[in-house]
Amino acid sequence: MEKTRKSNKRLQTAKELSRVVADYYKECGAAKADGRPVGWMPPMNGAIEIFYAMDLQPVFPENWSPVCAAFGLTPDNFDVSEGMGYSRDLCGYLRNIIGYVNGPINDPSFPLGSLPAPDIILSPGGGCIPVMKIFHALERRFPEAKVLTSDLPQVAVEDIQEHHIKYAVEQINRLVAFLTEVTGRKLDMNRLSEVVQLSDRACALWDEIMTYRRFIPAPFSAAEMGIMFVMVTRQGTRIAVDFLEKVLAEIKERAANGIGVIENEKIRLFWDNIPLWYNMGVFNYFEKMDGVVVAETYSAAWSLRLDTSNPIRALALKSLMSYPLVSCVSIKKRREMVLKACRDYHIDGVVLHRNKSCVPITLGQMNIKKELEETLGIPSVIIDADHMDDRNFSTAQFQTRIDAFMETLHAKKQSLAMKIP
């Protein structure tokens, strides 16, 4: 197995994803010429719907990092940021994007046309520290951009109360007022309502797609996780809905016809934490041992349905919940989510990616591991890696651990089968 590798995809619609990705970045590049101001923002909040509703162009630097990883461009970006004094111990998203904006951003040969410079920056107070620091560095790099510092205290999902929602609603209203002031555009509430309905439709489709993971054999695996791209960049648009409808139709058909990812699926796995963006091929590694990575934590952040009758409140709630759901803000909720997924999807074993680039997701994993064993009797294995920096990933160590883990899972399954009369 190579250190960096793309995954083998089975879904025809997932293969269409490259067009969807290219179209999005083409649209970003054309935005200024088309008269649409460009705003850089963190993902997983309600700003995207506001942007699409106001016909502004949202750009997600965090999401650009996996794109750079897929093209093998992160090492050069790391060189730039590390040369500036950023420690190798910092999150890979941070080092990549700071390296990129201070390095090759204006290189015309950069894949997908590179990113357009921001007219607007939404700088988060809230979320994780690396993302907050990324945006501080972006403010420094693009001093001409208009900046809004958002303020969204991190509260565990199970502790959200009315005053949290009220505060988040005030923040959404503040964002709208700011965008109106700096772009001269007004938010049409009917248009926002349409956008939120599309966003909720995408979430509903996403949820439905995820339910097909309970089928044995699994009609698709974590290797196809790239479909999440539309949930990050296209929420609130017809593009996301159309794409996900196609994905759903294909998955339904595969499930109905018993078509799995591999012919002889014996072991079903769950992946916790962000994938290795430079080596999505690791998901295929399990297949030679009849294993399929059926589900993963990261996809859960996009399963938040929106109350379309109250768009602003719905976006406030989405903004409050997305980050805590997948991080250490709400370890309890995350643990429940992982356990539920393991039950629903008939999981045999869990791979816990101890991710040097993401401490908020890594913290709490050991409690999840313990609970999996004690409550569900599901074994798990820890692999040490990094979602962005392949220097923190050892192929040999990964293979050794996974080979041994898969052997254990096969043996366990065999012994269970022998006990059944």
Added chain:
Amino acid sequence: MAVSVTSPFVQALNTHAETLTSLVEEGRKAMGYFCHYTPVELIHASGLIPVRISGGPGDVEMAYNLAPDFICPYMKRGLEKALAGNYRFLSGLVQGYTCDIACGMANIWADNIDGDLFHILPLPYEDTEESRRYLQIEYRNLIDKLSDLGGNFSDSSLEASLDIYARIRTHILEFYQKQFEGKLPLSSSELWQVIQAGFVSVPETYLDMLEELQAELISLPVPDPTGVPVLISGSLIESPNILDFLESRGGRIVADDLCSGMRSASTTSRSSSDPIERLADLHFNRFPCPSRSRAEDRLPLIQQLIEKSGARGVVFIFQKFCTPHLSDYPFLSDQLKADGIPSVMIELDESWQADAQMGTRLEGLFEIIEG
């Protein structure tokens, strides 16, 4: 001579576990916290003793069963000590969301350490009318939780706690003012001991100790300054040895930007009839931690400290894997360099041992400054 005036503080530090255990056995309650964004006044006003968790130098073994190795030594060691039973006297933890690790670790404590209350306070970042309203509701929620624990809160008890802590902060800032002026008859490690003792002592007792120390300092001679004056910047220093090491290599610490140092005392509140408003002031007026601010907000404050103290260089002393400080370091060091202030960055693990390479780098900095 200085050893004798700080010995009550050294003793308070060395015996705090026994002291607090006795108090708890007598019916008091103690509440842990990680950093000074926790409203200690509110805990104290509810009748509990706020106790800052310490890590300190040592090994990490049990904590690795619950947390990865790539988090700061402070959090690893704090958890290690809790798992070893060193914090049995606590009734739980109250921690504001400052850095990601503080939040995650509070949740890990909640799952693995005995206690009645583990509360994470979702703190606002921006100082606005709305955020102040929001913060006051959060404070009221915390008061309710502390009351459920047997706390006995009233507005007048909060007034009293605010006053006690304000007096403590005033004393500490006076020590720093003397340090800026070269008139503090304490070494940096002695000042460190004085401040750390406050994190684990009953505030009323600590205030008495500070007042006594202030009186005694007047008669102490101030040693002639030697060494290159520097400011140290970072999060927590958990061993005074590193300060002695720095000074043994030719430096002289004249100011700090540390959350275990001056930052813990640097905040103010307006006089207001509403004590909760005063508490909110303290939150928003803090000398900010990099986990809650831009480097651009911290730079002028560091520049002021340099100017006041006459520091000619900066030593960034970071705990390994400290994302907030490591993220701000490139900008801060560049800006200071542009001001003609050279700096060096050293990172320390849970052993808190300085090595020869660090010594060489420090000596290099001091030589550059001295030309």
